């Protein structure tokens with residue numbers, strides 16, 4: 001079997017993985033330069049600096065922050081200064097204690113995960129920083145998740161972190177990353193810590209920028225001449241709608257895998273089209289995440305009512321919606337508002353609502369699920385609604 005598979009288009013597929021950080025982030029020179037200007041006093045004068053990185057999905061915030069921190073550490077070493085960095089993903093760790101624990105773990109990987117208060121853990125961290133004479137840049141990625149859940153106290157705790165003793169050397173700098181504006185979530189003292197001038201914006205990538213990103217990643221990941229120029233263009237085009245580099249890289253990888261499955265030896269536009277169709281389901285996923293409580297309940301209702309059927313009427317959907325509301329202890333919205341919910345889901349392209357369907361006389365509106373099987377959607381919605389309840 002192994003001898004029948006053709007030559008792969010990939011030479012280093014790992015460079016397409018989500019945590020690979022390229023040496024150079026094309027079209028992020030401005031942001032990189034601003035970071036250097038903002039954080040140079042850390043090395044030059046031992047003072048803390050803070051910044052906020054903001055922009056929509058896949059605009060390179062996390063990758064730029066990582067690349068910057070790696071370069072900063074290396075540059076500091078050359079100046080005989082010790083600078084280190086740690087990135088906390090606040091989607092995974094959205095409580096004060098799990099954030100602080102992760103930071104303590106950076107120096108003490110075996111530190112016990114319970115039994116210490118936040119104050120104690122911060123004291124231990126301070127000792128580590130003093131002992132190692134190191135300045136630590138703490139990157140709070142997806143910081144809005146933490147701020148929403150735990151408030152901005154943690155910012156205060158982490159920024160009032162000076163070395164005890166005579167010589168003044170500040171120990172910690174912060175970098176916040178968020179898609180949303182975090183200033184609304186900060187208290188007054190934290191707002192002054194993060195001056196508004198220290199905000200670095202990441203715009204959506206343009207078509208041309210995406211083309212360069214795909215070309216760069218193609219050179220790293222693929223064999224020579226393993227992708228058609230038209231295919232690169234098409235990847236840029238399909239991802240330009242979102243300006244999202246992650247999507248572009250995902251399509252590149254999926255297209256490569258499709259080419260390999262066929263033993264084609266080269267990625268062409270057909271592989272890109274196939275990859276786009278597959279990736280579409282993950283877009284649906286992200287749309288679902290953005291729904292509010294009643295939109296989710298409506299979708300759950302439609303999923304329940306649609307089992308084994310091509311479409312449901314709005315009457316059936318509304319009845320199922322009331323049952324779902326009861327189940328989740330929510331007060332159902334009134335009839336007109338329910339129509340609004342259906343319209344939202346239609347606009348998002350998750351369902352299609354059309355005037356009457358086959359086999360139905362008169363002017364009834366019928367609702368069809370577009371991309372996801374009813375069973376899958378049902379389970380998905382329950383999972384989301386359940387985890388939403390736990391958070392409240």
Ligand SMILES: Nc1ncnc2c1ncn2[C@@H]1O[C@H](COP(=O)(O)OP(=O)(O)OP(=O)(O)O)[C@@H](O)[C@H]1O
Nearest residue numbers: 018025026028056057058059060061062063245246
């Ligand atoms: N300018 C760039 N050059 C090369 N690769 C890039 C560039 N920008 C982003 N990427 C790549 O695109 C992917 C997504 O980038 P990243 O994770 O930094 O996005 P993000 O802004 O943090 O998105 P999110 O808000 O969803 O977390 C990563 O694989 C990253 O390496």
Ligand SMILES: [Mg+2]
Nearest residue numbers: 061062063141
């Ligand atoms: Mg990110």
